[in-house]
Amino acid sequence: MDHLLEIKDLSVVFHIFGADVQAVRGISLQLNKGETLAIVGESGSGKSVTSKAVMGLIPNPPGEIATGEVLFEGKDLVKYSKKQMQKVRGKDISMIFQDPMTALNPTMKIGKQIMEGLIKHQSLSKHDAKNRAIELLQLVGIPNPEKRVDEYPHQFSGGMRQRVVIAIALACNPKILIADEPTTALDVTIQAQILDLMRGLQEKTGTAIILITHDLGVVANLAQRVAVMYGGKIVETGTLDEIFYNPKHPYTWGLLSSMPKLHAKTDKLLAIPGTPPDLSNPPKGCPFAPRCPHAMKVCTEHMPAYTELSATQKAACWLLDERAPKVDPPATIGVGGES
Amino acid sequence: MAEKTEKLLQVKNLKKYFNVSRRDVLKAVDGVTFDVYKGETLGLVGESGCGKSTTGRTIIRLYDPTEGEVIFDGQDVGGKLSLKSKKELSKRMQMIFQDPYASLNPRMMVKDIIAEGIDIHHLAKSSKERMDRVYEMLETVGLNREHANRYPHEFSGGQRQRIGIARALAVDPDFIIADEPISALDVSIQAQVVNLLQELQEKQGLTYLFIAHDLSMVKHISDRVGVMYLGNMAELATSDEVYDHPLHPYTQSLLSAIPVADPKLERTRERIILQGDVPSPIDPPSGCRFRTRCPFAMDVCAKVRPKWHEVEKGHWVACHLHDEGLKTEKA
Ligand SMILES: Nc1ncnc2c1ncn2[C@@H]1O[C@H](COP(=O)(O)OP(=O)(O)OP(=O)(O)O)[C@@H](O)[C@H]1O
Ligand SMILES: Nc1ncnc2c1ncn2[C@@H]1O[C@H](COP(=O)(O)OP(=O)(O)OP(=O)(O)O)[C@@H](O)[C@H]1O
Ligand code: SF4
Ligand code: SF4
Ligand SMILES: [Mg+2]
Ligand SMILES: [Mg+2]
Numbered sequence: 060m061d062h063l064l065e066i067k068d069l070s071v072v073f074h075i076f077g078a079d080v081q082a083v084r085g086i087s088l089q090l091n092k093g094e095t096l097a098i099v100g101e102s103g104s105g106k107s108v109t110s111k112a113v114m115g116l117i118p119n120p121p122g123e124i125a126t127g128e129v130l131f132e133g134k135d136l137v138k139y140s141k142k143q144m145q146k147v148r149g150k151d152i153s154m155i156f157q158d159p160m161t162a163l164n165p166t167m168k169i170g171k172q173i174m175e176g177l178i179k180h181q182s183l184s185k186h187d188a189k190n191r192a193i194e195l196l197q198l199v200g201i202p203n204p205e206k207r208v209d210e211y212p213h214q215f216s217g218g219m220r221q222r223v224v225i226a227i228a229l230a231c232n233p234k235i236l237i238a239d240e241p242t243t244a245l246d247v248t249i250q251a252q253i254l255d256l257m258r259g260l261q262e263k264t265g266t267a268i269i270l271i272t273h274d275l276g277v278v279a280n281l282a283q284r285v286a287v288m289y290g291g292k293i294v295e296t297g298t299l300d301e302i303f304y305n306p307k308h309p310y311t312w313g314l315l316s317s318m319p320k321l322h323a324k325t326d327k328l329l330a331i332p333g334t335p336p337d338l339s340n341p342p343k344g345c346p347f348a349p350r351c352p353h354a355m356k357v358c359t360e361h362m363p364a365y366t367e368l369s370a371t372q373k374a375a376c377w378l379l380d381e382r383a384p385k386v387d388p389p390a391t392i393g394v395g396g397e398s
Numbered sequence: 399m400a401e402k403t404e405k406l407l408q409v410k411n412l413k414k415y416f417n418v419s420r421r422d423v424l425k426a427v428d429g430v431t432f433d434v435y436k437g438e439t440l441g442l443v444g445e446s447g448c449g450k451s452t453t454g455r456t457i458i459r460l461y462d463p464t465e466g467e468v469i470f471d472g473q474d475v476g477g478k479l480s481l482k483s484k485k486e487l488s489k490r491m492q493m494i495f496q497d498p499y500a501s502l503n504p505r506m507m508v509k510d511i512i513a514e515g516i517d518i519h520h521l522a523k524s525s526k527e528r529m530d531r532v533y534e535m536l537e538t539v540g541l542n543r544e545h546a547n548r549y550p551h552e553f554s555g556g557q558r559q560r561i562g563i564a565r566a567l568a569v570d571p572d573f574i575i576a577d578e579p580i581s582a583l584d585v586s587i588q589a590q591v592v593n594l595l596q597e598l599q600e601k602q603g604l605t606y607l608f609i610a611h612d613l614s615m616v617k618h619i620s621d622r623v624g625v626m627y628l629g630n631m632a633e634l635a636t637s638d639e640v641y642d643h644p645l646h647p648y649t650q651s652l653l654s655a656i657p658v659a660d661p662k663l664e665r666t667r668e669r670i671i672l673q674g675d676v677p678s679p680i681d682p683p684s685g686c687r688f689r690t691r692c693p694f695a696m697d698v699c700a701k702v703r704p705k706w707h708e709v710e711k712g713h714w715v716a717c718h719l720h721d722e723g724l725k726t727e728k729a
Contacts, residue, residue: 075552102587103554161499202678214418216447243581245446247613248672251655255671273585274612276657279664299661317589318659319618321641327596328589328618334540 062130063267064090064113064235069127071108071117078339082108084291085126090235093261095268097278097299099314100288101335106271109288110237112137113269114154115144131235150180153233155224155241162224163212169196170208173227180231195226200252221245225253232264239271254280275318279303284371287311290336290346292362297372306388307366307374310347315392329389345377353378353386402435402621405469406573406605407457409433412466412476414449414456422680426452428629429466431706432714434573439599439606441620441637443613443652445676448626450609451496454575457607458491459484470573489519492566494559496578496609501562502550508561509546512536515569535564540590563591567598575607580615592619613656617641622712625649628687629679631706635713645715647692686718694719 071083083105090096098106111117113129115136129136136147148154156162164172173192177183183191189208196204199222212220221241228236238257242250258281260266270282278285278299285302287295287310295308306312313331333350336342342349348358358377366379378386414427427449434440442450455461457468459479468476475487492515495501502511509532515521522528533543539560550558559579566574576595580588592615598604610616616623617637624634625648633646644650651670658664672691677683683690689699696718704716 073552075548080552103557107554200676202676216451219447245611247611247652247655247657249446249676250611250657251669251671254657273588274657275585275659276614276664279659279661280657303659303661313586315659317586319614321614321617321656321658325618328593330589330593331586332590334542337542337544 061092062089063092063132064088064269065128065130066109066113067128067130069109069112069129070125071105071112072123072125073121074123075121075339080339081291081341082122082338083112084338084341086288086291086293088286088293088296090267090269093265093267094284095261095270095282097270097272097282097285098288099272099275099278099285100294101290101310102273103335103338104288105291105338106288107239110154110239110269110271113237114148114152115139115141116148116154149176149233150231151233152235152237153228153231154237154239155221155228156239162227163220165212168209168211169215169223173208173223173230176227176230191230192226195230196223198229199223199226199256200249201226222249222253225256229260233266235267235269236260237269237271240273241270242277243273250277257281275303275315287314290341291338292346292375294347294376295372295374297368297374301369301372305372306392307368307372307379308347308376309351309353309378309386311374312388312392313350316389345375355383402438404436405433406436406471407434407607408467408469409453409457410467410469412453412456412468413464414452414461415464418680424680425629425682426679427456428679428682430626430629430631432624432631432634434605434607435621436605437599437603438621439608439619441616441623442607442609442626443611443616443623444626444632445628446611447628447676447679449629449679450626451577453626454493454577454607454609458493458575459487460493485518489515489569490571491573491575492569492571494562494566494574494576494579496581499558502558504550506549507546508536508548508550511550511561512546512564512568514565519569521569531568532564535568538567539564539594540587560587560591563594570602571604573605573607575609577609578611579608581610581612588615595619613641613652625652628677628682630687630716631714632688632717633713633715639713645709645713645720646688646717647694647719648688651693686716 066088068085068087069083070085073080073082100106112124124137170189170192173195174188177188177191193204193208201207201222242253282299284298286293289310295311316329319325319328331350336346344360345358345363348354355377363375363377365373365375367373377383409432411429411431412427413429416424416426418424444450456463463476512532512535513528516528516531522531532546536545541560580591608619620637623637623640625632627648633649644653651672654670677690685701686699686704689695698718704718706716708714709720
């Protein structure tokens with residue numbers, strides 16, 4: 060198949076004093092042209108590190124890509140020099156960071172920050188770049204763009220800053236847009252506009268999107284495929300409908316049943332007890348075993364292999380082994396909506 | 399749910415303006431009025447830039463109010479404060495910040511971040527007592543003891559936010575302003591943190607002002623919800639009332655814009671995507687602040703600022719559609 064991006068057996072380690080944090084532990088993923096792939100999962104599970112590895116932004120030291128390849132249009136980005144990566148970044152692959160504070164330079168005017176990439180990658184004149192910057196600000200819904208283009212980040216609220224970050228990412232019409240929590244800081248009417256904007260951009264330009272988010276509503280709205288990460292591994296992948304209506308991994312079950320439902324009264328949320336594993340000393344077997352209500356002896360000893368559930372869905376769980384007891388997903392999965 | 403009626407915090411016509419240039423004044427908060435009852439959670443939602451954080455920050459006196467009153471536990475804390483009363487206030491009122499990156503000092507170890515308030519207010523008699531409290535707080539928020547000697551940059555976004563919560567809880571406050579405390583957390587941890595905040599509330603009688611943009615979570619955690627728009631309060635009522643019978647057109651469009659975690663429903667759902675830009679708080683629209691985007695705007699909306707009033711018991715709204723005078727005029 061013609062994958063735009065293919066991640067093969069990627070591992071990322073951070074060497075901090077006295078410990079090696081194994082942030083990403085041998086993951087493989089494909090991104091097809093024009094699709095939106097959502098990566099969801101526990102906080103600290105390695106989603107941002109994965110996307111930074113794709114962007115060549117793992118700080119070294121302390122970080123290191125220990126194994127694996129990141130093939131973009133067939134070429135391995137891991138082998139690229141700093142200079143080669145700079146050309147890829149912003150032009151072919153661009154990223155919207157989780158954190159709009161550090162993504163923007165506090166001492167530089169908003170407009171100038173948008174113009175930088177346009178001048179570097181598209182050789183626009185200063186004048187044209189500024190006009191395009193104003194256009195982009197308008198596109199992402201900043202009021203008075205002609206005026207605000209000359210303001211500084213601190214004069215913008217959190218949500219407005221994130222819209223600027225999106226404008227910068229979109230500036231050069233990238234082939235891949237990695238959006239790390241792109242709408243987390245935005246309220247829902249603007250989120251609805253941004254999701255619309257991202258979808259519109261995708262239809263127009265065929266940009267493939269890797270969407271990292273905690274909001275399963277946003278996933279349901281925008282993604283076609285979903286990868287669920289836990290403890291530095293991908294525990295389940297599938298199409299949107301497979302993950303929401305026929306999930307097979309107990310962590311996916313927990314994820315779906317810990318959301319509040321807008322249209323129903325939930326007394327207490329069903330939280331998954333415990334904390335995610337310490338990745339400086341990851342468990343030998345299934346990373347979810349210490350929190351999994353269905354854990355068996357084998358789970359703590361051996362990492363489960365993937366079971367192919369359909370052409371598009373697979374999960375890594377011992378429950379899917381034919382020798383394991385049959386377990387039904389919890390009734391609380393009851394997906395959102397009309398219930 | 400027992401009705402909570404004792405006022406812990408009264409905010410009256412609170413204004414916070416910023417001088418952004420020699421000529422321009424930015425009206426971040428422009429006359430909001432609400433009470434927070436002891437032991438309740440008041441949720442605050444609204445458009446990005448509408449002044450939610452500024453409201454919180456002005457209440458806790460990170461900013462001095464431009465106008466209006468803030469009365470905390472019977473005491474006026476909106477005016478000039480001595481250093482001593484500011485310090486006392488900072489023990490009783492704590493804030494959990496929107497941004498877990500900027501709010502933690504990168505050069506401090508986690509244990510010292512959490513113990514910051516303990517040290518300022520001399521709450522630990524020995525270094526052992528101090529560390530015991532730090533460990534207790536780490537475990538309360540679902541982190542491990544081993545995390546005490548690490549630095550913030552070694553943590554993921556979600557883990558950092560839990561450090562911020564531990565820091566706020568460490569001084570044993572009465573009132574917590576939580577500014578987007580769970581936005582950066584994934585849902586299973588959100589559920590833990592929200593359950594944790596609720597447990598702490600039941601056990602210690604904490605009162606929360608909970609600022610967030612996730613309306614389903616705000617509905618879940620809040621007794622009452624206030625909806626802000628461009629420095630004003632548009633609507634305030636019990637959370638069921640706001641979600642089941644929203645009166646203000648802005649609230650109605652907010653509710654329709656929420657993405658639902660159900661792909662089939664998402665594919666078919668009609669949503670009102672609000673047209674137009676959010677007006678600038680430097681030069682806000684006359685009359686009703688929402689009129690430039692409101693599907694129901696009338697002539698009067700440009701001329702007269704709608705009054706903030708209680709249309710039904712406990713249900714406050716500022717909209718001419720629900721103006722008593724106008725209703726009788728029309729009838
Ligand atoms: N610079 C760093 N030094 C040391 N450890 C790091 C560094 N950056 C990330 N890590 C560790 O790598 C792991 C994965 O972090 P990552 O930021 O990818 O999580 P995430 O899945 O994006 O979580 P969140 O949803 O909270 O953003 C975490 O355990 C984190 O502590
Ligand atoms: N220190 C400041 N100086 C000047 N303007 C400010 C300052 N802080 C906030 N503002 C402005 O005040 C308005 C309200 O900002 P605030 O941060 O309170 O919004 P918010 O409702 O918390 O938004 P968000 O949901 O994006 O966090 C915005 O227009 C913002 O640009
Ligand atoms: S492998 Fe075992 S511990 Fe892991 S998710 Fe499956 S049942 Fe639970
Ligand atoms: S006062 Fe007028 S413009 Fe404002 S919300 Fe009501 S109907 Fe709309
Ligand atoms: Mg992340
Ligand atoms: Mg804010």
